[in-house]
Amino acid sequence: MSTTTLSHDEAHxxxxxxxxxxxxxxxxxxxxxxxxxxxALTMLFLGGASAMLIRMExxxxxxxLVDPDLYNNLVTNHALIMIFGAVMxxxxxxxxxxxxxxxxxxxxxxxxxxxxxxxxxPAAATMLILSFVVPFFPGGGTQIxxxxxxxxxxxxxxxxxxxxxxxxxxxxxxxxxxxxxxxxVTLLNMRAPGMALMKMPMFCWTWLVTAFLLILVVPVLAGGxxxxxxxxxxxxxxxxxxxxxxxxxxxxLFWFFGHPEVYILLLxxxxxxxxxxxxxxxKPLFGYNSMVxxxxxxxxxxxxxxxxxxxxxxxxxxxxxxxxxxxxIISIPVGLMIFNFIATMWRGSMTFExxxxxxxxxxxxxxxxGLSGVMLAVVPADMQYHDSMxxxxxxxxVLMPGAVFGLFAGVFYWLPKWTxxxxxxxxxxxxFWTNVIGFNITFFPQxxxxxxxxxxxxxxxxxxxxxxxxxxxxxxIIFGLSHLLLLYIVIKxxxxxxxxxxxxxxxxxxxxxxLDSPPAFHTWTVxxxxx
Amino acid sequence: xxxxxxxxxxxxxxPADSSEASTGYLSKGIGGLALSIxxxxxxxxxxxxxxxxxxxxxxxxxxxxxxxxxxxMQITTVLLIIVFAFVFYSIYFHRKSRGFEADQxxxxxxxxxxSWVIVPVMxxxxxxxxxxxxxxxxxxVWEVPKDEKLLDxxxxxxxxxxxxxxxxxxVKVESxxxxxxxxxxxxxxxxxxxxxxxxxxxxxxxxxxxxxLHAFWVPELAVKKDAIPGYITETWAxxxxxxxxxxxxxxxCGTWHSRMPIVVEAVSPERFAAWxxxxxxxxxxxxxxxxxxKQWSMDELMERGKTLYDSKCAACHQITGLGLPPAFPALKxxxxxxxxxxxxxxxxxxxxxxxxxxAWGTLNDLEIAALVTYERNAWDNNTGDVVQPADVKQxx
Numbered sequence: 001m002s003t004t005t006l007s008h009d010e011a012h013x014x015x016x017x018x019x020x021x022x023x024x025x026x027x028x029x030x031x032x033x034x035x036x037x038x039x040a041l042t043m044l045f046l047g048g049a050s051a052m053l054i055r056m057e058x059x060x061x062x063x064x065l066v067d068p069d070l071y072n073n074l075v076t077n078h079a080l081i082m083i084f085g086a087v088m089x090x091x092x093x094x095x096x097x098x099x100x101x102x103x104x105x106x107x108x109x110x111x112x113x114x115x116x117x118x119x120x121x122p123a124a125a126t127m128l129i130l131s132f133v134v135p136f137f138p139g140g141g142t143q144i145x146x147x148x149x150x151x152x153x154x155x156x157x158x159x160x161x162x163x164x165x166x167x168x169x170x171x172x173x174x175x176x177x178x179x180x181x182x183x184x185v186t187l188l189n190m191r192a193p194g195m196a197l198m199k200m201p202m203f204c205w206t207w208l209v210t211a212f213l214l215i216l217v218v219p220v221l222a223g224g225x226x227x228x229x230x231x232x233x234x235x236x237x238x239x240x241x242x243x244x245x246x247x248x249x250x251x252x253l254f255w256f257f258g259h260p261e262v263y264i265l266l267l268x269x270x271x272x273x274x275x276x277x278x279x280x281x282x283k284p285l286f287g288y289n290s291m292v293x294x295x296x297x298x299x300x301x302x303x304x305x306x307x308x309x310x311x312x313x314x315x316x317x318x319x320x321x322x323x324x325x326x327x328x329i330i331s332i333p334v335g336l337m338i339f340n341f342i343a344t345m346w347r348g349s350m351t352f353e354x355x356x357x358x359x360x361x362x363x364x365x366x367x368x369x370g371l372s373g374v375m376l377a378v379v380p381a382d383m384q385y386h387d388s389m390x391x392x393x394x395x396x397x398v399l400m401p402g403a404v405f406g407l408f409a410g411v412f413y414w415l416p417k418w419t420x421x422x423x424x425x426x427x428x429x430x431x432f433w434t435n436v437i438g439f440n441i442t443f444f445p446q447x448x449x450x451x452x453x454x455x456x457x458x459x460x461x462x463x464x465x466x467x468x469x470x471x472x473x474x475x476x477i478i479f480g481l482s483h484l485l486l487l488y489i490v491i492k493x494x495x496x497x498x499x500x501x502x503x504x505x506x507x508x509x510x511x512x513x514x515l516d517s518p519p520a521f522h523t524w525t526v527x528x529x530x531x
Numbered sequence: 532x533x534x535x536x537x538x539x540x541x542x543x544x545x546p547a548d549s550s551e552a553s554t555g556y557l558s559k560g561i562g563g564l565a566l567s568i569x570x571x572x573x574x575x576x577x578x579x580x581x582x583x584x585x586x587x588x589x590x591x592x593x594x595x596x597x598x599x600x601x602x603x604m605q606i607t608t609v610l611l612i613i614v615f616a617f618v619f620y621s622i623y624f625h626r627k628s629r630g631f632e633a634d635q636x637x638x639x640x641x642x643x644x645x646s647w648v649i650v651p652v653m654x655x656x657x658x659x660x661x662x663x664x665x666x667x668x669x670x671x672v673w674e675v676p677k678d679e680k681l682l683d684x685x686x687x688x689x690x691x692x693x694x695x696x697x698x699x700x701x702v703k704v705e706s707x708x709x710x711x712x713x714x715x716x717x718x719x720x721x722x723x724x725x726x727x728x729x730x731x732x733x734x735x736x737x738x739x740x741x742x743x744l745h746a747f748w749v750p751e752l753a754v755k756k757d758a759i760p761g762y763i764t765e766t767w768a769x770x771x772x773x774x775x776x777x778x779x780x781x782x783x784c785g786t787w788h789s790r791m792p793i794v795v796e797a798v799s800p801e802r803f804a805a806w807x808x809x810x811x812x813x814x815x816x817x818x819x820x821x822x823x824x825k826q827w828s829m830d831e832l833m834e835r836g837k838t839l840y841d842s843k844c845a846a847c848h849q850i851t852g853l854g855l856p857p858a859f860p861a862l863k864x865x866x867x868x869x870x871x872x873x874x875x876x877x878x879x880x881x882x883x884x885x886x887x888x889x890a891w892g893t894l895n896d897l898e899i900a901a902l903v904t905y906e907r908n909a910w911d912n913n914t915g916d917v918v919q920p921a922d923v924k925q926x927x
Binding site: 061062068069072141142145146147151153154157159241242246247248281282283284285286287289290293312313314317320321324325328329331332333335336338339340342343345346347348349350351352360363364367368371372374375378379380381383384386387388448451452453454455456457458459460461462463464465466467468 | 581582583584585586595596599600603604607610611614615617618621622625626627628631632633634635637638643646647650651654655657658661662665666668669670672673674711716717718719720738742743744746748750753754755756757759760761762764765777778779780781782783784785786787788789790855857858886887
């Protein structure tokens, strides 16, 4: 590459290509990162729209807005779009932008594959959206009314939209695996001289573990849905008891992927937190080593506790006892992570800009979600909680703070670096408060609904469940609309604002803050020396 | 939250017509909002009771499950308060605006060096407390009592109704939701035929499914088990009080997942025995009627057919016979209705593999004859065909 000594000067030598070619043929980690983030933002609004429809339907008892099949289709679509379309691509976008800048590398190790792993996504999203709309066309078959878990035999009854969905999952899986390979290769080979693994920024560590998890579990899901495809069209009976197969086998395959997936969504946000909390506490991360250790422990134990999603299928007592103990044990490394975050804040010199507000909200609300997770892990009690609204409340308390708020914190933290402009702090704080309050009004009452006996995934309910459903839906309106403010803040920051310094935050540490804001098109063409 | 299942009793009469009902929901909703804001204290126009915790258990095991639920909830609440306290203390005191200087060496103190051991040990202690209790309860929940006389009830999930077979007495109950016009405030929590069970008797439930996954869930019994085609899973309960306990299907089973209520009616063993005899007698009478060598008139068959159709077929094919295409085809004007009677009988008796249409062969000859006659003549199908029980017998 170039022979210049200062990476800051690079922009003058390698300007970005112009027009659509810049994006379609991009091999630049920053541009691909931007594409990922924009894609995720679009999907966030699509998935959010389906969530709004669900909550509006549940506002009152009775069937008002959608028919039962469309309702179940929305439930399925909301989950898949949010998980595969919004959270995972957003985390990949952060990884693309930040990993090379954080480890002092000029780009990702495999830039062309990087291009491919992004550009598979729009195709996958098209398939996913087709799976939603195809039943509305003549001859389009029935809607996907299975929920994102796609359990057979119900998923074998569904029309051709299920086939679109299966192929969408294949494409999404390929994209994730390619991105993961790229991240692992980059992190293992392209760190700046002197940056030992145990000196690597935490965000990079979390992504290293996440990428390994993805490579381990995504192929299992791909295998599972392929077997489903064969059952549907080629006369096999992997999941059909009448043909010697086993409907429960699919559940094991699904959750072997599905449970580590929870940590795939969570870990990048834990990484973001490990930068945001020290920066705004003006004090180093407490327990770097134990953080890395507990993350490895979470990932390892998380791989072998999947069947706690299936306590009610009639496993033997030995099996459920094992899965219960394993699941409860996860509270040890997760508890240590939370402890480390609190200890980082402790005796710090804190200020409360938007990223820090989100970080504190995560510590508090993720703890809450984690603790209801311990309750769910207890097999006899899960006989009651299982498949009730209590579970819906629990996993939204884990995934919204654990994954999405972490991504929000990361976006606000690094937005000045990406755009070169400070975002509007006042608007950022308004967004935080409406978002967090709206979230809690939406999901807290659902605990009560579940305990009182309301199952999840029902379109219509008895009048005894009205009160908390009304509260929940009102909260959802606040929560949903607050994201329009996020969109406005992001657009406003891209278009202008106060000039951001290289080190945009007083307490920010790390190589990325030694680059200009915004950074040059190519950075770290000469690797920095890490002491 | 950890209070013992607080309930708010209904105080207003049930709204009579549907327009009144909808304003009722609205005021109820606003009432609910007010309730939450004022810390669940405000008086409001609540119609039906609602709960914020599990209902009062009605079986020994359910009570133990309730207790362990309360225990874990109390432990987690204490932990949550500890975390909140530390965070808020830190937010208040360790802030830059108060001039607090960051302690750059905090992580190097002895506490920083050893916290990675101390914290996991403390969490492990909490974990073991919970797991130990859970394990003891689990044994009671999971292991169906052996060497005892159990009342076996086979629970079969269908799209979208429940079938209860009392294996010892041969009594069979089909249980379906009741439309809102007839069930009112109990809509989606009431069925046409309840699952009648004796108290103070160990009951074993055998769960299975005829089509897709379902899950049998009654909170008072704390029994939840998936109904899986090809599997028979078991749970057990011993009811310790009489009463009516309501639950719902808890595993997404397709279009009308919301319309699979479960209602358990717990009665004394004596009343249960009497009820069983009554059911047996009814079944015998129906069989005797069906096997009488008699030509049934069109009117008789149509009347019986409509009752049967509305309860067994209308969930999918609708009362209007218009179905819900493409999943559930219309019967009104369908070529099948005007086609050969033999084909029509075949699909009713044997079902259609690969679709939601199940086999109805367990109905007796008279019932199938009435159903087919009804379908061929209702909704302007008017074929004029009259199918007799003898025709059904021949078609089997």
